[in-house]
Amino acid sequence: METLSTVRAHGGTQGVYKHASAATGTDMTFSVFVPDHAPGAKLPVVWYLSGLTCTHANVTEKGEYRAACARHGLIFVAPDTSPRGEGVPDDPAYDFGQGAGFYVDATEAPYADHFNMWSYVTDELPALVREVFPVDPSRQSIMGHSMGGHGALTIGLTFPDRYKAVSAFSPIVAPSQVPWGGKALVGYLGEDRTAWRKHDAVALIEDGARVPALLVDQGEADNFLAEQLRPDLLASACETAKVDLTLRIHPGYDHSYYFISTFMADQLDWHADRLGA
Amino acid sequence: METLSTVRAHGGTQGVYKHASAATGTDMTFSVFVPDHAPGAKLPVVWYLSGLTCTHANVTEKGEYRAACARHGLIFVAPDTSPRGEGVPDDPAYDFGQGAGFYVDATEAPYADHFNMWSYVTDELPALVREVFPVDPSRQSIMGHSMGGHGALTIGLTFPDRYKAVSAFSPIVAPSQVPWGGKALVGYLGEDRTAWRKHDAVALIEDGARVPALLVDQGEADNFLAEQLRPDLLASACETAKVDLTLRIHPGYDHSYYFISTFMADQLDWHADRLGA
Numbered sequence: 001m002e003t004l005s006t007v008r009a010h011g012g013t014q015g016v017y018k019h020a021s022a023a024t025g026t027d028m029t030f031s032v033f034v035p036d037h038a039p040g041a042k043l044p045v046v047w048y049l050s051g052l053t054c055t056h057a058n059v060t061e062k063g064e065y066r067a068a069c070a071r072h073g074l075i076f077v078a079p080d081t082s083p084r085g086e087g088v089p090d091d092p093a094y095d096f097g098q099g100a101g102f103y104v105d106a107t108e109a110p111y112a113d114h115f116n117m118w119s120y121v122t123d124e125l126p127a128l129v130r131e132v133f134p135v136d137p138s139r140q141s142i143m144g145h146s147m148g149g150h151g152a153l154t155i156g157l158t159f160p161d162r163y164k165a166v167s168a169f170s171p172i173v174a175p176s177q178v179p180w181g182g183k184a185l186v187g188y189l190g191e192d193r194t195a196w197r198k199h200d201a202v203a204l205i206e207d208g209a210r211v212p213a214l215l216v217d218q219g220e221a222d223n224f225l226a227e228q229l230r231p232d233l234l235a236s237a238c239e240t241a242k243v244d245l246t247l248r249i250h251p252g253y254d255h256s257y258y259f260i261s262t263f264m265a266d267q268l269d270w271h272a273d274r275l276g277a
Numbered sequence: 278m279e280t281l282s283t284v285r286a287h288g289g290t291q292g293v294y295k296h297a298s299a300a301t302g303t304d305m306t307f308s309v310f311v312p313d314h315a316p317g318a319k320l321p322v323v324w325y326l327s328g329l330t331c332t333h334a335n336v337t338e339k340g341e342y343r344a345a346c347a348r349h350g351l352i353f354v355a356p357d358t359s360p361r362g363e364g365v366p367d368d369p370a371y372d373f374g375q376g377a378g379f380y381v382d383a384t385e386a387p388y389a390d391h392f393n394m395w396s397y398v399t400d401e402l403p404a405l406v407r408e409v410f411p412v413d414p415s416r417q418s419i420m421g422h423s424m425g426g427h428g429a430l431t432i433g434l435t436f437p438d439r440y441k442a443v444s445a446f447s448p449i450v451a452p453s454q455v456p457w458g459g460k461a462l463v464g465y466l467g468e469d470r471t472a473w474r475k476h477d478a479v480a481l482i483e484d485g486a487r488v489p490a491l492l493v494d495q496g497e498a499d500n501f502l503a504e505q506l507r508p509d510l511l512a513s514a515c516e517t518a519k520v521d522l523t524l525r526i527h528p529g530y531d532h533s534y535y536f537i538s539t540f541m542a543d544q545l546d547w548h549a550d551r552l553g554a
Contacts, residue, residue: 007533007535007536008496008527008530008536009530009535009536010538011539014535061339062338064341064344066538067539219285250285252285254284257338258285258291259285259286261286261341261343262285262287262288262343262344265344
């Protein structure tokens with residue numbers, strides 16, 4: 001692992017790191033914020049998965065998470081959203097290929113060799129982070145935005161014992177049923193829709209996946225709300241399955257980091273409660 | 278005035294606006310955050326002046342000021358740092374010309390026609406902001422970063438009745454005595470150093486300018502500390518003049534928005550106290 005930068009911020013260290021990933025076959029860049037802590041102490045960790053087109057940098061610069069993480073003693077990790085670079089297949093559109101890994105392990109050519117973001121964020125990167133940073137692996141949680149909200153929900157529902165809190169900002173809750181998700185799932189996983197169900201939060205809940213609680217913040221003025229995000233589908237699935245969903249619709253707020261940063265501290269407070277932080 | 282964008286954030290409206298400036302002879306872009314407020318209410322306003330190379334966008338995206346402004350009911354205005362565009366003289370270096378107006382009215386060719394940032398931020402833009410936004414002109418304060426800290430200090434010292442609080446992050450306190458300032462002042466104001474003194478905070482204090490209190494935050498790991506910023510010169514001038522300076526040196530912090538965002542809420546609390554907000 002190579003340290004690209006470290007800077008002091010909000011009583012902790014904000015770093016950016018690069019490593020050669022076996023899962024993606026590329027170099028991958030990610031950021032980690034570590035609050036000051038007692039020597040030898042192990043801290044809970046919040047995983048943040050970003051949305052379409054983003055790298056680690058968007059939330060690192062605009063997410064306004066550091067003050068709350070420092071207050072609660074939370075490590076905050078922000079991976080990239082896909083493999084990148086020469087030799088990595090791409091698509092001319094912003095919603096597929098580089099910057100749009102959708103947190104799946106691709107099975108379809110030409111994406112299968114590199115687009116393994118499920119393994120990357122659930123297995124390879126956690127192992128690296130645990131090795132290098134003072135993380136308590138028994139206290140992890142996960143959140144994300146838009147495509148990353150999809151990732152946080154599907155990963156949280158798949159590993160309910162590992163992630164003590166699961167939340168999202170404006171998530172894609174049912175990719176099988178919306179244009180962004182349909183394009184990505186057919187492109188990465190193929191035409192067989194049964195393979196899609198473990199990468200669709202609503203389908204996972206329908207198929208029996210459970211978590212103690214979910215928190216979702218959604219802007220009501222979000223351009224993508226009606227066609228791509230469909231929080232109503234999550235609300236309906238959670239009601240049927242008796243999953244404790246807190247869905248907060250915020251009038252006037254859009255899909256941007258101005259929205260995310262507004263409710264970030266609030267979501268982190270909720271995570272901290274569940275992480276015993 | 279043209280509205281370029283407005284977005285809901287932290288219980289208020291973050292806008293970006295453009296207008297044709299008479300002071301600079303160019304279009305100028307600036308941002309304004311207005312917290313929610315009672316109809317007809319007039320709010321105190323904090324002016325934020327940015328540093329070399331910045332536009333309004335840097336602090337707007339990375340400054341983390343909105344939560345504190347919403348909490349205190351403060352309007353926050355961020356102007357650009359210079360005129361820009363075709364026909365505006367420039368310099369190949371980052372520290373002079375476009376992006377480096379130094380908050381003076383230039384008298385030297387070819388800069389005098391456009392580089393009138395003193396008039397712009399003390400006169401023209403305040404009049405526009407007062408006309409369009411719900412500002413209480415009897416409750417204004419000013420802060421800034423680096424070159425913008427220089428601007429905040431010199432403007433605050435020049436108009437002590439207008440600005441109820443004056444603070445800075447890593448300011449250039451004595452431009453006449455450091456390379457950045459020397460280059461800018463000779464380029465904009467000419468060789469006669471007597472003209473420089475009203476654009477040099479330390480010289481202004483030596484010449485009798487007074488404010489009730491100054492607050493300065495400075496990172497100890499700032500690369501520009503020893504050569505360009507020299508807070509020791511401000512401390513010495515304030516001690517001699519009995520100006521109440523609070524100078525906080527923060528070990529490990531650099532010159533970036535990671536530093537500014539860490540102490541932004543704290544400076545805004547200090548402003549709010551002095552603005553009766």
